[in-house]
Amino acid sequence: MGFLTLDGLTKRYGEAAAVSDVSLGVAKGEFISLLGPSGCGKTTTLQMIAGLVEPSAGRITLDGRDITHEKPDRRGLGIVFQSYALFPHMTVAQNVSFGLEMRKVPRAERDTRVKQALALVQLAALADRYPRQLSGGQRQRVAVARALVIDPPVLLLDEPLSNLDAKLREEMQFELRGIQRRVGTTTIMVTHDQSEALSMSDRVVVMEQGRIMQVDAPYRLYESPATPFISTFVGKMNRLPGVWRQGGIEAGGRLLPCDGAGLAEGAAAVLAIRPEKIGLTAPGGGVIDGCIKARFFLGSAWFFTVETSAGLVGVSLPNAGAEPACEGEAVGLAWSSASAKAGRPEGVLSA
């Protein structure tokens, strides 16, 4: 089994279950993201692992040891809070040193380890500053150093990047992942940002209404979402309703080719396809024709909304350096049947 395992973990507040029956095995050194919209129970799950919230049912084991009811100050886990939760009356070095003091580490060793931890997050020069004198990104690094200096078996990150502006968030994503790789600490991160979860994790755990919906590597999660909810929550997804015929879905008077194992002829179905799997052609050259309603330039890509007889379709094309089709232009949409999947209207989409 895993290094850290959750077994039927449940938290009820009165009648309502914030987390129900969450089971998960995390391997040593793995980076796991708990992804979901707010209120899906991901933070509660993290807090139960940290020991800050008492589970109503279930078991947590760490390296074979049952820690379900162990006090948080005995678990020895490293936690980075959303607000960073630095001690405002202590300097950066004192903040980082706190956990070592609690462990009665001798003075000299403490100093060396604090220095190493601050060097790891590139803050060695700011050791004597107070948190209020630091920028958001620097506070974040202090919080990471403070959590890592105690050599925790597991590092817990609660929305660690949500308080940073967009540019910094992107940089910190790579940096956090880099630090985690170097140190090799098993890490669990809570986030509502799908791109963060995809880019940083070894595996992503998608949660909805207190339950785990899917656990998968980022790439597989994106390509084979288990539910319609996941398909639209992780990345963009076009969903065109129609009727299943042999080899495709009939919608808007056309047969749209797609992969539809297990569907009965004539059954109501929905075609799901990612915007970047669709290409633009001359009218009549694709599987369906349409007219460009809107066009957005995103820097590395162009995004089009195309009005077709089957409904509105989003199309994403990489920026090839030349200006593509304009708004109002008639175009054809092309895709290979392997990249589109058909499913029952409220059913499971995965192949």
Next chain:
Amino acid sequence: MSRMHRNGPIALLFHTLVVGFVLAPLVVICLVAFTPANTLTLPTTQVSLRWFAAVFEHPDFVASFLNSLWVAAIAATIAVVLAVAAGLALDRYDFRGRAALNALFLSPLMIPHLVLGVALLRLFALLGATGSLVWLTAGHIVVVAPYVLRLVLAALSGLDRSAEQAAVTLGASSWIVFRRITVPMILPGITGGWLLAFINSFDELTMSIFITSPATVTLPVRMYMYATESIDPMMAAVSALMIAVTAAAMLLLDRIFGLDKILVGQG
């Protein structure tokens, strides 16, 4: 502070009047303290320290001043201890009678000191506890504790609880969290509360009249007793000294923590 606007002429006039109205009596009494005359007059031709000297020639005033200082310091300190404990309970725990307890702790602010004085006088008489400095201090604690509690509660509600959680997960016991994280983080509230309590106790008159004995007369009571018999510039000198003590405390606090932060509760 970037949102500060310049005052219009009418607002400026109004503010000047308000500030003037607040400051004028204090300025006048301080000036009168320096008069060489035997009556309460503004010194015009020369200034004199004779009335300040007169204060220190009255041993009963000196003793009362020391009484007041002790009572205020001890009452404020004990009130802080009680208010921190009560504040933590009120802020963090949801229990039966929480609202009632909160109201009870704050009720001394609403009960006239005169009523409190009479009530405590009866109570102390029943207990056979009149005339001691301990019971006088106890009375003062009742009066000043609500001030401390208000400021401690404000500080606690502004506290980021995740800092405490962080300390716990780093291995700190609850006592260490309290001592090394919670107390330092609400320290501005605690000091501000202590100072307000000290000042309120130091100039409390109405209740103290009832519960002081000849041996425990506080400075305001002494002044009141003296003033009922005669008014001379020595009263002004005592007042000036009291203002000086208070102002010194305020200045000190401002230097250390910033008064805005304490009294307005802005971090």
